[in-house]
Amino acid sequence: MVTPRDLRKPPARERLHATVAEELEEQILTGELSVGDRLPSESAIAQSFGVSTRSVREAIQVLETKGLVRRRHGERTVVVRNDVSHFLGTLAINLHQLFASDPAYLRQLMDVRRMIEVEVAESLARREVPIGPEFSQALAELRAAADSGDHELFAERDAGFHAALVASAGNAVLTELYRHLFDLIISVIRVSSRVPTKSLERAYEEHARIHDRIASRDPAAAAQAVREHIDNSASYLEIALRQAQEKDD
Structure with missing residues (x-):
C-alpha cells in the first residue's frame, strides 16, 4: 500500500518529492511493492501523501x-527494480536499522569510508x-553552503x-553503494557537526x-588529505557520541 509511514512534521517544500520517493523506494526494496506491481495513479499517490x-x-522520475x-505513456507506472540497486538498497535499509539500534556503529561506517x-x-x-566537472561542482556547492552558514x-x-x-572513480557498484548510503553519511556529518569547535x-x-591534491596529481598527498579529513570527522563523531551518552546518563 502506498502510504506515508511516519511524517512527524511536514517536510520542507523543496523536499516533498524526495520524501515521497524515499517512502516508495523503501516499499519497493522491502517487497511491500513487488516487481510487476503497478503504482496507483499520480493523483491517488498525491492525495495519500x-x-x-x-x-x-x-x-517517480527519481525512482x-x-x-x-x-513509465510508459498511457499506462500506470510499474515496479521493475534493478537487481544491483535492489541488493544495495536492501543493504542500506539494514544498515539504517543497525545504526538506529546503536549509534556507536557509526564509528564502523567511518572505518569503511576511510578504506x-x-x-x-x-x-x-x-x-x-x-x-x-561534477567533482569540482560539488566543491563549489560546498563553498556556497559554508558561506551561507546553513549547517543542514x-x-x-x-x-x-x-x-x-x-x-569519479567510474565504479558503478561503488557509486550505487554511496548513493544508497547518502542519508547515513549525512547523519554522521550532522552528529559530528554538533561539536562547537567544528567550523564550516x-x-x-x-x-x-x-x-586540489587530486587535481595536482599527487597520489600520496591526496590519500593523506582524505585520511586526515575522515580522522578529524571521526574525532568529532566520538565527542558528539560521548556528549550524547553523558546527556542520557
Missing part, C-alpha cells in the same frame, strides 16, 4: 533513474585524465562531495585540500 501531482511526478520503476575513499582519491590522482545545507553538500568523489570554514578547507 498530501502533496501535489508535480511532486509525485518528480518522485525511474534508480531503475526501480518504468574506500583513501583508495579512490589515490587512484584518481594517478590518472592522466582530468577529474570530472552544508551536511547535504558535504555528503554530496564524497558521493561525487567516489562516482575548516571543514570546507579540508575538502578543498582533497580536491
Whole structure:
C-alpha cells in the first residue's frame, strides 16, 4: 500500500518529492511493492501523501533513474527494480536499522569510508585524465553552503562531495553503494557537526585540500588529505557520541 509511514512534521517544500520517493523506494526494496506491481495513479499517490501531482511526478522520475520503476505513456507506472540497486538498497535499509539500534556503529561506517575513499582519491590522482566537472561542482556547492552558514545545507553538500568523489572513480557498484548510503553519511556529518569547535570554514578547507591534491596529481598527498579529513570527522563523531551518552546518563 502506498502510504506515508511516519511524517512527524511536514517536510520542507523543496523536499516533498524526495520524501515521497524515499517512502516508495523503501516499499519497493522491502517487497511491500513487488516487481510487476503497478503504482496507483499520480493523483491517488498525491492525495495519500498530501502533496501535489508535480511532486509525485518528480518522485517517480527519481525512482525511474534508480531503475526501480518504468513509465510508459498511457499506462500506470510499474515496479521493475534493478537487481544491483535492489541488493544495495536492501543493504542500506539494514544498515539504517543497525545504526538506529546503536549509534556507536557509526564509528564502523567511518572505518569503511576511510578504506574506500583513501583508495579512490589515490587512484584518481594517478590518472592522466582530468577529474570530472561534477567533482569540482560539488566543491563549489560546498563553498556556497559554508558561506551561507546553513549547517543542514552544508551536511547535504558535504555528503554530496564524497558521493561525487567516489562516482569519479567510474565504479558503478561503488557509486550505487554511496548513493544508497547518502542519508547515513549525512547523519554522521550532522552528529559530528554538533561539536562547537567544528567550523564550516575548516571543514570546507579540508575538502578543498582533497580536491586540489587530486587535481595536482599527487597520489600520496591526496590519500593523506582524505585520511586526515575522515580522522578529524571521526574525532568529532566520538565527542558528539560521548556528549550524547553523558546527556542520557
